[in-house]
Amino acid sequence: MAPKILVVLTSFGYIEAAKMPTGWYLPELAHPYDVFTEAGVEIVTASPKGGVAPLDPVSVEKFKEDASAQAFLRDKKAVWEKTQPLSSFKGRADEFEALFYPGGQGPMFDLVDDADSIALIEEFSAKKKPVAAVCHGPIVLVNAKRSDGKPLLAGKEATGFSNVEEDFAGTTKVMPFSLEDRIKAVGGNYRKADQPLAEFVVVQDEGRLITGQNPASAKGVGEAILKAISA
Template identity: 65%
Template sequence: MAPKVLVVLTSYGYIESAKQPTGWYLPELAHPYDVLTSKGVEVTVASPKGGVAPLDPGSVEPYKEDASASGFYETKKHVWENTTPLSRFLGGAASEFDAVLYPGGVGPMFDLATDAQSQALIAEFVAAGKPVAAVCHGPVALTGVKLKDGTSLVAGKRVTSISNAEDDSLGIRDHLPFMLEDRLRELGAVYEKAPDLWGEKVVVEDGGKLITGQNPASGKGVGEALVKALGL
């Protein structure tokens, strides 16, 4: 039977204070999706609200020369325009799926950061010993997850995410609820990042059970680490 991976996208599409659209970031879904499906993995996509998960329009043009991202944008719109409400997967997703993946984009900072259903979902996968992966701003979904003993999921774990410097280079610090690198450090995570701004960085912890990628350049690597964790 083909392995199954649940992908969770943001439902948040507009930053009021910045007066600009946001959402999930194209290569952070396209690259791991291509890696996973090339290995025969079945991918199911959910979001807090279901229906159309907003794609950050600013992530399309910069990747028009990227075959994976542009191809995904042109041919896979059904993947993000017909997502299943997250609520449908609670209390059983970890038995139905082999792993869960959270792509980034700025949107997750506003909904998945505090979404109780998402936190319960991740806790299910952790309790079942199944891989949890996230890219760029996606690791914000990990920050509210507690283990059974009440400690933070990321405490004492090596993780990465978009860095403060990268968020600052986007000019969005004043519009974010908090800085993700700072939050991970506050929770006791051992935060790691690439030496260069926007450089690829993938951190694999817990023998493949916790996989994080720093930025858009890390999406493919996260997909590859997930494939390895699934034993494919």
Template identity: 60%
Template sequence: MAPKILVILTSHGKLGDTGKPTGWFLPEFAHPYDEFKSAGFDVVVASPAGGNAPLDPASIEMFKEDASSVKFLNNDKSIWEKTQKLESFVGRSDEFDAVFVPGGHGPMFDLAVDPVSQKIIAEFASKGKVVSAVCHGPAAFVNIKLPNGEHLLQGKEVTGFSNAEEDIMKLSQAMPFMLEDKLNDASGGKFVKADEPWGEKVVVAGKVITGQNPASAKAVGEAIVKAVQGA
């Protein structure tokens, strides 16, 4: 049977009080999607609200020369425009091999505090499934407690969008929290990052896989495939 992965997209489309749109970030789903499909994965996509999960328009412009992103944008719109409601996946982790959360600033506002998302990811983790995210996607992990009361990230190396990268984007003030700080706290001081902003960084901590930024998206997809196939 084909491996099956649940992708959780944000339903949040407004960037704090800036008036700018946000959502999920194109290459952070496009590149892993290529890896999933080439490995024969069945990809199921859900979001808190269901329906159209907002794609950050800035990511379309920024990655208009990126072949993977352009192909995904042109050929696969129905994947994110017709997402299933996330709550319908509670109690269904046995059907899947992994869960993956792409970044974009949206998850900072909804998935970080969404009880349904937290419940599903905790369930995947407690069943020994691969739990993964890239860039701002690990925001979905910052408030997750496992059934034994431990934090999902406790004692595990983890990465995600760094404070320096957020500062370079001039968006730190628009964020509800700084992701690096929260991930560092949740893991017990185990946050790691690339030597330079925008450098590729992927961390595999058992079944928890995280990537730092858009440059890490393809390698995150590869790491997920490897973890699932080795399971």
């Protein structure tokens, strides 16, 4: 039986205050998906609401020259249009080898405080299964706790979309808070690449906690997850 990875996507698709569509970010699922499927790993997708997980149209435009992203967009719509409700996966961590959260701005609005998501992260972590996220995805980790009651990220190195990158993208004012600041606020040791938008992946606890900084880090996160579940 093929190993399975549970991928959680946002259900948040529109920032009302900014009149701006959002969602999950195309290459942050497409690139890891290629890594996983080429290794024979099965992907199961979930989202808070189930059904169609909104794809950020900006990511489609920005990565229109990216062959992997465009092939995924063209051929794999069922992966994000037929997600299962997140709540249905609680208590099922033993069915999966790892838990992965792609980014996009959506998770900053829904998954950050989603009780089912937090419970799932804590369940996978307690079972010492890899929990991974990329770009804005690591925001899902800030409210999760360890078995001793301390924040999951306390004392751990982690990365995610930086304040500088948020400014560079022109989206600081439309975000509900700073991802970088929230990681630091729960005791995480936030790290980032020397240059904005450069690939940067942080692996902690022998692959049980994996974070990537930005879209360029998505493939590296996928490779780190694969390495962790193959060990």
